[in-house]
Amino acid sequence: MSFLNGVLAIGALAFTIPLVIHLLFRSRFRTIDWGAMYLLESVVRVNRRRMQLTQLLLLLLRCLIPILLAMCLARPVWQSITSFAGDAPRTLVIAIDDSRSLSLTPPGQPPQLERAKEQIRIALENLTRRDEVILVRGSRLGVVPAKMGMSQALSKVRKLDAVAGRVSAAALLDAGLAACRDATHPRRQILLVSDFQENTVGVSELDAAKRLAEKMERGSTETFVVIDLLDLSPDWEEVSNVSVDEVSLQSPVLVKSRAGVFSARVHNGANTPSADLRLVWSIDGKPLEPRRLTIPPKSSRTNRLTHSFDRAGMHEVTVSVGRSDQLSDDNQRSLAVEVISQVDVLLVDGRPSRTPLQGQADFLALALSPFAFGGDDRPDPVRAQVVSERRLPESLETTNARVIVLAGVGKLSEASRQELSDWVQRGGALVVFDGPGVTPELFNEDWAGASEDSEALRFPAVLRGVVGEADETDGIAAEIDLPSPQYAPWKILSPGDTNPFEDTSLRVYRKLELRDEDNSIALLKTTAGDPLCVLRPQGEGKVIQFALSASTDWSNLPLRPVFLPMIQQMVLELAGKRDQVTLPVGTPLVISPDEWTEPNVASDEITSATDVRKKRRSKTPLSQPSFKTTYSLRSPTGERELPAPPAGEPLRVTTTYEPGVYEVRRRRVDLNGTVPEQVESEMRVAEVDASESIMQGVTDETLDAFAAAIQGEVFTNASDLRSADRLRSFGYELWRPLLILLLVALVLELWLQQYLASSNTGTRASSGQTASTGAAL
C-alpha cells in the first residue's frame, strides 16, 4: 500500500490526543466519603468489566477517528500482488473510428464528433508530459501514424473530421497494434473510440478480434498492451435520417447523344414518413428540375433519370435530397460516368457473300447499326465493321473495337488467334457465333498468347456435334427457353415473363459441353436444357459462345424482332466501361499510364482517355523527351499540382479522404512546339459506403463479445476510463471506504456517547419521579 499524499498520513499521530487525555483523566480523581456504599458497591462489582469495555471502545473510536481522517487525506492506494505500472511513462494509441456516422447530431445532444473530441480531451488530460500519443484514424489506416506529445495530440484531435466510410473495428484495432509496435514506452494502451455502428463490428470482426488476441498472446511478454473501448453510441432509436444510398447507371453503356438511364435509391430511416422530399439530379454540377418524393418510414424509394449527354468524356451525376436531418452528409451522392462517342464492333464474317444478308455476319451488322443500314441520319450507338478472316490481322492492328464477333469462322491464322487471345486477356470482349463453316477443333483447343508468359484463351464450352438438319426447313430441333434472368441486358427482352423466342424455329444447333460450370453462365438454353449461349470471364475480358448461327442457315432467329435488341444489348454491355470510377473514400486513386492517350495524337480539346485508348497498342514509347507533362488534381478540398510519376508507373493519389469528385488533369506541352498543347482528364468519385447511413448500433452482446475477445474494457465516458486507468496504474484507492469507515466511527462514537448520556438522563428522570412519588406518600 502506498499514499498519494504521504505527508498527510503523519496526521494519524493525532490519535495520541484522546489517549493522553484519557490517561491524564485516569490518574486524576477526587475522593468522596460515601454513605450508600451498600448500593454502589454491588453495582460497581457487577458492571465494572462491562463499563471498562465500553470506555475502552469509546477510547478506541476516539483514537480511530483522527487516524482514519489522516488516512483519507493521505489517499492510500491498495496494490495487490500484481505489480502496477505506477506513473511510468506510457504510449497511448488513440484509434478513432472517424466514419461518417460520427458526424451525426443526435436530437437534443451535441454532435457526436464534438462529443468524441471532448471525451478524448478528457482522456488526454490524464497524461503526463513524459507520455506519448499516437493518433490512428480509421479513415487513414494506411498512413504511418506519427508519435506526438499531449498538446500536439490535442490540437490534432481538435481538427478531426468524420467523413470516412465504414471502418472495421478489427482493422482499426490491428492498426492500433501496429502503431504500438513503434511505441517508445513499454507500457502501451490502445483506446478505441467509436460510435459502434452496426457495420463496425460484425461476425468477421469478432473472428478477426480473436485472431488479433491470439497474435497478441504470442507476442512479446515484455510489453503490456491494455485495450479500452470508448463507446460513444447515441440512442439509435431516436435518430431519423434520410440518405441517398445508391446512384447507378442502368444502361449498359453511355453513348453520346443516346439516352442513358440512371437510378438513385433514397432511404428514409426515420419512423415517420418523409413527405414531399425534394430530390435534385445534377449533371456536371448543373441541377435539373427538382422532383418530389414521398418515402414511407423505414423504407427506400428508387428514382430514375433518363438523360443524354452531348459530349463524350467523363461526367459527374449527382443526386441530392433537400432535407436537413441529423446526418446531412449523406443527403448527396455522386457517380462518375464515361460517355463514349460510339462503340466500335469488329465483325469477322466466316463466309462472306456478295448477296445481301447471305453472309454470316450480315444480320449482325444490320442489328448493330440499323439506322446506318436504313440510310437514317440518326447516329447509331454502335459502328460495326465487317471483315473477312483473311483481313482480320490487319484490322486488329488498326481497330478501336471494344467487341469482336466471330460469325461462323471456320479457320484462323495462328497470329490472329494469338492476337485475339491477348486482346481478350487485356479486357476485350469476344463473341463467337456458330455456323455451317465452323470447325469445332478450332474452338475446342486453347489459343495461346503471343508471348509465352501470357495466359492462353480457353473457350467456355467444347463444341460437339450438330443437332438437327439444316435442310429440313420445317423441322424444329429444339425450342429456346426464356433468357437467363441473371443476365441483366436481356431482361428487357421478356417483359411479363413472355418467351420472346416463341415464334423462333430452331432447326439446327450445336451441342455445347461446358468446361467450367462454376465460372460460366448459360445465357440461353433450349427447353430441354441444352446451352445455346455461354458467357465466361477470361482474364480482364469476356467470351460469349453461341451454339447458333448468326445467319438464317440454322434458325429464323435473325429474322425475328427479338434479334436486334438482343444483339444490341449484349454488345453494349460488353462494350461498357469496366474501369472502376467510383471508389470508396480513402482508397488510393490509381491511374495507369495506358489510360492516358499517346503523345502523337493531337487534340485541342479535353477528350476522354478511353476514346483514345485504341492507340495504346502503338509501339511508340509512352513518354517522349520532347514533351513536358504536368498533372493537377481537382478534389473536394481544392485544386493542387501533382508530382509526375516515374515513367511507366501509374499515377497515385492517396489523399482521397473526402467524398466527392476527384479530377486529374494531364497537360502535355511539346517543347519543340510541333504538337499543340494537349489536356486530358480522368475523373473518379470517392463515396462513402451506404451502410454508414444505417442508423443502427451493435447490440450490447456483440460489443461485449468483441471486448471479451480482445480482453478489453468498454467505457461510455472518459471519466470512467480515467478512474479505471488510475486503478490499473496505481491500484485501488482506499479513501472512499476509509471515509465511510470514518463516518461510521463518528456516528458510532456519537451514538455510544449519546446512549450513555441518554440512559443516565432517563434513569435520573425516572428516579427523580420515584423520589417525588415516594415523597407524596
Added chain:
Amino acid sequence: MRILDFVRPKELSRVAALQLLAREVVEGYCSGKHRSPHKGFSVEFKEHRQYVPGDELKNIDWKVFAKSDRLYIRQYEEETNLRCTLLVDQSGSMAYGGQSGGEPKRVSKRDYAIRLAAAMSYFMLGQQDPVGLMTFDNAIRQEVPMRSRASHLRAVLTALVAEDKRRESDLGTVFRKIVPKVGRRGLVVILSDSMGDPDSISRALAQLRAKNHEVIFFQILDPDEVTFPFSGRVQFQDLESALPNQTVDASAFRSLYQKRLADHNEAIRAACRRSRVDLIPLTTDRPFEEVLHEYISARRRVRG
C-alpha cells in the same frame, strides 16, 4: 440531679439548640390550632348499643331506658396515651451530608434524623404522650425508657446527641434485638436510611408488627444519594469502612446506581406494604414542618 451529670457541656449546648429547634418546629406547626382540653385521657361518647346479657350493668344508659323502656349500653371511645418509641439509626452511612459541592452544605442524614426525632419527642411530650428512644447501629447504643413527663425530653435529647461513631449497620439484626425491648403495644417510629438487606429489614418489620406495634418508617436519604450528581473519576470511600473503596467513572455508573437505588427502594416499599408499615421517604433537603405534617398524618392513620 442535674442535667450536666448526664450531658457534657458541649453536648448540652447542642441539646439546648436541639430543644429550641424542636420547639420552634412544633409550635410553628401547631400555632393557631385548638388545643384539646382533655389531656391524657378521653370520655368521648361514641354510640348506643343494645344490651346483651353479660354486659356490665354500670354501662346501661338508664336515661334512655326511662325514655324508651329499652336497655341500651352507652359506649365511650377510650382515648389512651400513645406510647411512642423512636428508633434512630446512628450507623456510619447516616453521616453522609452531601459532597457534590456548589450548593450550601446540607445537614447529614444523622443530624437530620436527630433533629426530626427531637422535634417529634417535643411534640409528643407536649401532648403528654410517653416517648422512649433507642439509637442503634449494628447494636443498640442508647436506650431511653418511655416517660411522658415534659422533663423527659432532656433525657431523650441527651441520648440522641450522645455518640458519633461510624459503625456499620445491620438493620435486620438490630431490629430483631430491639423488638423484645419495645414492650407494650405502641407506636414505633424508625428513622433510618435503610441501607441494608431489604429481606432482613422486611422480617424485622414483620416481627414488630407481630407485636401489634404500629410502625412508621422514615427513610432518610441525602439528595446526592438519589440523583448521584458526580462526574469524572471519583473514589468512593465507605463511611462505615466495611466495604473496599471504589474508583470509577461516576457519570458512567450513574444510571446503573440509580437503577439499583430504585430497585432497593421498591424492595423496601414492598416490605413495608407487606407488613402494613407506613413508609415515608425523605431527603435531607426537605423542611421539618413538612415531615412533621407527614408524621401527624401517619399517626392519625395509625390511631384512626
